[in-house]
Amino acid sequence: KSFFSKLLFNYLHKRFKKTILISKDIFLLSRSKRIKLIPKLKKKINMNQNILHYNQKKLKKLIYALENKEKIIFEDMYDRNTGKNNKKIIFKFKNKHILIFEGLYVLNDFENHLKNSFKLLIIENIYISLIRKIQRIRDKKISIQNVIDEFTHLHLPSFLEYLYKYKFDICLNVKSNKFIKTYSNKK
Secondary structure, three states, rough: HHHHHHHHHHHHHHOOOOOOEEEEEHEEHHHHHHHHHHHHHHOOOOOOOOHHEEEEEHHHHHHHHHHHHEEEEEEEEEEOOOEEEEEEEEEOOOOOOOOEEOOOHHHHHOOOOOOOOOOOEEOOHHHHHHHHHHHOOOOOOOOHHHHHHHHHHHHHHHHHHHHHOOOOOEEEEEOOOEEEEEEEEEE
């Protein structure tokens, strides 16, 4: 998602200077907070990763600022390198922009606010996705087994629920580091 969105941003930004790329990852709760949730995953059914892992209040403030063309300053945003919420980020939505909002479950966030949108889904082999998650472990606070538990008990059920809910304009499959169009305008 991140790689494709950066390619898309670079392409659009050359043609339309008012292009903004926002990664939903900046709204993640700290890694330590998310790790504390893992033991609870096996006990409950239908847990939603979007609600559990992302700061919903700040996401709503972003949408409000975007709709009202305001400047907004966020403190304590997630930094993927440190796993902590210690970043300061400023957005200025004064004029019309092309907004690329990249990350998991972004349609859930904008569901009632979408007007002119293009919905793109990037599909990757499930095992490659899990391997990449395991490779991203940066510290000893989380075990490989916990990563697998989180993936199978939270990530996959949340994602399947998401897929059944939305219709995408284009779906791209990742094969051999290439993006291949698989289908358009289908649920």
